[in-house]
Amino acid sequence: MFRRRLTLVLGLISTVVVLAALLAAASLAVTERQVLRGRVASDIATGFIQLSAQKQRLRTWVAQMQQGADVDMGVRAELLAAMQGTMKRLEGLTQQAIELDGSAESREEHLRRRETLAVLAQSVAGLVRSVENAQPLPRGADAREAWEAQSRVFDMAQGQDVRKLIAENIARETAAVQRERAAADATLSVVRWLWLGAAAVLAATALAALLYFGRALRQPLHLLSEGARALQDGRLSHRIPLSGRDEFADVARSVNALAAELEQHRARESAQRQRLEDQVAARTQELADALASLRQADAQRRRLFADISHELRTPTTVIRGEAEITLRGVDKPAIEYRQALTRIVDTARQLGSVIDDLLAMARSDMESLSLTREPVDLDELACEALLQARPLAERQGVRLGEAPPRTGRHVVDGDALRLRQLLGVLLDNATRYSKPGGQVDLDVSLLRAEEPSGGPATVQLQVHDRGIGISAAELPRVFDRHFRGTNARRHSPEGSGLGLGIARSLAQAHGGKLVLDSDASGTRAVLTLPVATTTVISRAPA
Structure with a gap:
């Protein structure tokens, strides 16, 4: 009705x-x-x-x-x-x-x-x-x-x-x-x-319909509401006093039957619900723990693969470049072959050290690197890094500047292999992101403290390119893991965005710092390391 x-x-x-x-x-x-x-x-x-x-x-x-x-x-x-x-x-x-x-x-x-x-x-x-x-x-x-x-x-x-x-x-x-x-x-x-x-x-x-139905529905709805409140309060013995053949009477009979059935099954349903809640909570906690373990393992695996792909690419490129240059053209004097093999051995030793570090990181999930500190001449190390970067520069069509003079005054306490790795990353980035015909310069200078109590002197090494540059908005993020700027992705699609982060970690491990400055004329990487307290120089074995 x-x-x-x-x-x-x-x-x-x-x-x-x-x-x-x-x-x-x-x-x-x-x-x-x-x-x-x-x-x-x-x-x-x-x-x-x-x-x-x-x-x-x-x-x-x-x-x-x-x-x-x-x-x-x-x-x-x-x-x-x-x-x-x-x-x-x-x-x-x-x-x-x-x-x-x-x-x-x-x-x-x-x-x-x-x-x-x-x-x-x-x-x-x-x-x-x-x-x-x-x-x-x-x-x-x-x-x-x-x-x-x-x-x-x-x-x-x-x-x-x-x-x-x-x-x-x-x-x-x-x-x-x-x-x-x-x-x-x-x-x-x-x-x-x-x-x-x-x-x-x-x-x-709408007002006419509201007035009509308001009068017709007031009493049945009031009785049904009373019955619903009784069920809500747990008074399952309450029954709705509605009779007749309309829809409200049918609802009242259904609610009364439901109240009687609920009164019989309340205790059993409550016990079953409690058991289910306990089981769901236990399974949820187990799944959360398993998911956290899987996420941690996947993150470690991705980080390890990214580090391996980045750290192994530069040394192998240097080894292949040295071999190609040595085998190119007519026969050369034995001293040139010996020098090329010496540089290949140095790079292979660096590669072995990198592999050991990556394996240690994979076994123990440690990102810290062990350092063997000894006095290192940055002038000589810069010359070696320029020689190793020369094959890549020739393939890129980039000119490398003259090696800094060996003054003997730019000596720092550090690990020669780690520092060579750090310089290799800086020269590799400067060369890869330079335009054909550009030039990459490497300078080493000694900075004196301005005051007697202002701290020890430092050695500053600068790698300056005339490449694609880094935008001001992206410059604060260049040391983030896996971050690559828009210009870098457009210029060179390959790359993992790990090099600068690893380089900064190596600089900090040596007590120094690495900063980048970029404008329209190119990018300048400035590495600052404290001067060695001793003057006896130990060179990495050839």
Whole structure:
């Protein structure tokens, strides 16, 4: 009984809502079209004003140039491009205005606007040719005659005064803007009253339905609510006193039967729920522990593979490059073969040390590296690093600067193999991310403390390239593991983003620091290490 009446009322309300929605959609489309017409008219008026201003600026520029003033040729190109862009935008807006309003009343206005744009297009084309050929007035030339010639070019086109033409169009477009605004206001007023009427009809229908069903449903709903509260409070012996053949009586009988059944099964359901909750909690904890272990193992595996791929690439490249250069061309003296083999042995020893470190990291998950400290001459180490980087530089088409002189004053306490690895990373990055024909320089200098108590002296090693550079936004993240900048990925797709992070770790392990500075001219890596406290130099075995 209630279902049939409720369906009828809901169908009536739905019909009113659908009609209101259709009315809203239609009025919205009309309003949107009217607003768009007003916006296009405003843009056209603004375009004519911009064209007039750009033309006046270009005229001033030509006058300054003819008078011999120091002018910027880029300003001329910018103004010409701006005028041409304004013309294209006006043509597009004119076409859009025709599409939005094709009535017979607006046809004459569209035709006059097109004619004006045709005259202005010819005027702009003549201005482009005249301005591009403009030259400073020769000494003794008549400035008045030059100004009149310039005025003819800027102010006349097809026998019409361009200034007057633009002013008339600005006035006409301003009037069109006002007209479209008035039309938009009128349309909004009509739409407002239509929506208010639809809302009033819908509100009246909903209020009538509310009053009717409120009276019919108050008593049954009150009894059903009482029964529901009794069930919620746990009073399962409560029964809803509703009889009859309507929907509410059927619900009351069902609720009463449910209360009786719930009273029988409450204890058993509670016990089963408790057991299930205990089992779910235990299984959830086990799964969380297993997932954490899997994530940790996967992270260690990825980090190890990335370190291996990066750390093994540079030494193997150096070994292959040395061998290729040695075998290239005619036979060489034995001393050259011995020197090449010596460098290959040094690099192989470095490679072995890297492999040992990677294996230690894989076994114990330790990222710290053991160091064998001894006095190391950075001048000699820099010369060796440049020799090792030379094969890669030749393949990249990059020039390496001269090796620093061996002064014997740039001695630090450190591990020669680790420091060679650090310099190899810096030279490898500088070479790989330099453009063909560029140059990479390596300098070593001694920095004295400014005050007696200001700390020990330091040795500063700089690797400077003229490469692709690093953006200011990405520079703070270059030492992050697996981070590669946009320019680096575009220049060289291969790479893991581990080198600089490992290099900084090695610098910190030696008590120093590594910083990067980059601009449009290239990137500069600055390594600072404390000077050795002893002067007896131990060199890495060849």
